[in-house]
Amino acid sequence: MAKDNVAGIFLDSRLPPYTDYRQTVPKLRGKGFAGRIVVISSDIQDPVFDQFEEFDVDDCLDKVHIDLKTFKDIVAAYL
Numbered sequence: 001m002a003k004d005n006v007a008g009i010f011l012d013s014r015l016p017p018y019t020d021y022r023q024t025v026p027k028l029r030g031k032g033f034a035g036r037i038v039v040i041s042s043d044i045q046d047p048v049f050d051q052f053e054e055f056d057v058d059d060c061l062d063k064v065h066i067d068l069k070t071f072k073d074i075v076a077a078y079l
Contacts, residue, residue, distance in 0.1 A: 006035055008078050013041035013048075013060075020048055025055045036078050040066070 009028065011021060018024045021039045028037065036058045041049070044062045052060050061074065 006033070008036035008038065008058075009033070011037055011039050013039050021057060022048065022051065022055055025057055029056055038074070038078060 011024060011028075013021045015021075015024050018027075025037055025039075037056070039049075039052060039057050039060045040063055041060065042063045044060045049060050058078070066074070
């Protein structure tokens with residue numbers, strides 16, 4: 001993974017073939033990705049998100065609350 005080309009990743013929590021971000025994020029970090037990772041999910045109230053900081057995730061966002069303006073604001077803030 002080219003470390004200098006990507007500043008951040010918006011990652012769907014359940015990105016196949018992995019069960020959830022707890023499997024995906026370590027793969028990204030293990031390949032040397034040091035940028036911001038923001039996990040997006042339809043249910044951030046799920047207990048798996050209580051652990052997001054342990055997995056070196058910068059933030060978790062609920063899909064329900066993201067519209068175009070919100071997305072642009074998030075991109076501006078994180079990148």
